[in-house]
Amino acid sequence: MTNGATRAVLVTGASSGIGNATARYLAERGCLVYGTVRSEKAAAELRAIPSVVPVRCDVTKADEIASAVRAVTEAGRGLYGLVNNAGLGELGMISTWTDAELYHMFDVNVFGPFRMTNAFLPLLLEAKGRIVNIGSQGGMLSKNYYGPYTMTKHALESYTETLRVELEPYGVLASVVQPGGVATNIGAASHAGTVARFQRAQPPFREEAQQILGFLTAPAPEPSTAEEVAADNVAAESETNRKPSSPAIVAEAVYDALFSPAPRLRYLVGTRWEGDRVLNALVAKLLDENANPKHDYSRDELVALLDRHIAARGAGAN
Ligand SMILES: NC(=O)c1ccc[n+]([C@@H]2O[C@H](COP(=O)([O-])OP(=O)(O)OC[C@H]3O[C@@H](n4cnc5c(N)ncnc54)[C@H](OP(=O)(O)O)[C@@H]3O)[C@@H](O)[C@H]2O)c1
Numbered sequence: 001m002t003n004g005a006t007r008a009v010l011v012t013g014a015s016s017g018i019g020n021a022t023a024r025y026l027a028e029r030g031c032l033v034y035g036t037v038r039s040e041k042a043a044a045e046l047r048a049i050p051s052v053v054p055v056r057c058d059v060t061k062a063d064e065i066a067s068a069v070r071a072v073t074e075a076g077r078g079l080y081g082l083v084n085n086a087g088l089g090e091l092g093m094i095s096t097w098t099d100a101e102l103y104h105m106f107d108v109n110v111f112g113p114f115r116m117t118n119a120f121l122p123l124l125l126e127a128k129g130r131i132v133n134i135g136s137q138g139g140m141l142s143k144n145y146y147g148p149y150t151m152t153k154h155a156l157e158s159y160t161e162t163l164r165v166e167l168e169p170y171g172v173l174a175s176v177v178q179p180g181g182v183a184t185n186i187g188a189a190s191h192a193g194t195v196a197r198f199q200r201a202q203p204p205f206r207e208e209a210q211q212i213l214g215f216l217t218a219p220a221p222e223p224s225t226a227e228e229v230a231a232d233n234v235a236a237e238s239e240t241n242r243k244p245s246s247p248a249i250v251a252e253a254v255y256d257a258l259f260s261p262a263p264r265l266r267y268l269v270g271t272r273w274e275g276d277r278v279l280n281a282l283v284a285k286l287l288d289e290n291a292n293p294k295h296d297y298s299r300d301e302l303v304a305l306l307d308r309h310i311a312a313r314g315a316g317a318n
Contacts, residue, residue: 008077009258010034010068012059012116013086014052015042017184018134021247022083022254027051029255032077036068036086059086059112060104065119072123079123081258084113085134087152089186092197093205094147101193102148109152114159121172128171132257133160134250135176137274141281145212164265175257178278180270181244191216237273245270 009026013019014035023035027049035046036057043054053075057068072079087109090101113133117124124131138146139153156176163174195216201209224232237243253267268275290296297305 006030006032007080007258008032008034008072008075009081009083010036010055010072010079010116010120011083011085012036012057012112014046014054015039017186018179018182018247018250019083019085022085022251023052024049025248025251025255026258031081034068034072034075034079059084059116060107062115065115069119069123072120078127079120080127080129081132082116082120082124082129083132083134083254083258084116086112087134087186088190089149090190090197091145091149091194092147093145093201093209095202095205096197096200096209097148101197105148105152106155109149110155110159113156117163124172125167125170130258130263131160131163131167131172131174132254133174133176134254135160135178137178137180137268137270137278139176139178140278161265173263175263175265175267177250177253177257177267177269179245179250180274181242182247182250182270183244184247237271243271243273 007030009031011019011023011026011033014023014033015037019035023033023046027033031051033052034055035052036059037043037046037054038056038058043056046052046054055068055071057064059065088105090105117131123129133156135156136149136153138150139157142150142154160174160176163172167174195213198209198213198216232241235241249269253269257263257267268278286302290302
């Protein structure tokens with residue numbers, strides 16, 4: 001792996017969670033990190049970290065993006081890496097979303113990376129650099145109550161593939177990192193909007209929404225006993241017993257996407273249980289596509305198809 005020392009990388013949404021962990025991780029490994037923030041408090045916190053420079057920027061605001069480009073350009077270190085991390089994680093039954101809420105979700109999660117990438121592209125082309133989009137396993141599968149979130153992350157998948165094929169001939173490589181559940185501020189940041197949408201549910205969805213609201217608004221549970229914590233630690237992960245990962249594992253994948261000589265297009269990050277869930281969803285999609293009267297491979301043909309792709313990877317395709 002190439003040493004990231006002296007490279008300049010911009011991370012959006014560096015005030016908390018994955019963005020903050022990534023900014024620290026990159027700075028500790030020698031990068032100059034520009035971390036975008038939206039408040040003076042967050043800027044002051046970043047300023048205290050060696051080799052991290054806060055940059056005020058809301059990814060939905062063209063004027064703030066333009067001044068971020070000016071600040072980075074004037075700093076004179078160019079820009080090797082752009083990590084499009086800033087994002088919202090609001091939930092709710094699909095019928096309860098307003099146009100404005102859906103638009104805002106896309107504005108931050110999809111148009112944000114699109115605007116930032118276009119704005120910084122001249123610097124990235126000059127550096128023959130890298131773009132890393134923080135997607136989600138929700139870019140590969142869909143789930144009740146996660147609709148708009150997974151819609152934005154599916155869009156980010158396609159966007160990243162487009163960047164990869166269009167920019168690779170010009171020396172810039174794009175990747176998408178797809179975390180599963182990560183322990184961050186995302187749930188708290190989206191709580192009010194999520195609760196409002198479940199409260200808005202109309203018949204016949206109201207009863208189901210009330211059940212979800214019961215979980216969402218329940219008082220914090222009593223602290224677990226040591227025995228309960230131990231039992232929970234050994235219990236297998238499941239839909240109702242999730243084991244969120246540390247943001248550090250996302251930062252590691254981002255580092256590889258930035259500095260590996262051959263970065264992957266996709267980095268699936270998370271627990272084994274989550275990985276199984278994604279692969280099962282992809283196989284189910286493959287079989288849906290194959291359940292087509294005019295185009296259906298037999299089992300043997302499907303296995304041969306898989307073998308051909310595995311062989312092509314072995315030969316260096318990605
Ligand atoms: N946590 C997970 O389980 C998980 C799983 C898969 C993918 N992800 C993805 O990881 C990324 C980071 O999420 P996180 O979990 O670290 O959440 P987080 O702790 O809530 O951090 C989100 C960051 O995005 C910033 N942000 C929000 N709206 C913005 C805007 N309009 N312009 C600029 N910055 C904005 C926030 O800044 P403020 O502090 O100013 O609000 C914050 O720094 C997101 O793209 C998310 O979809 C998270």
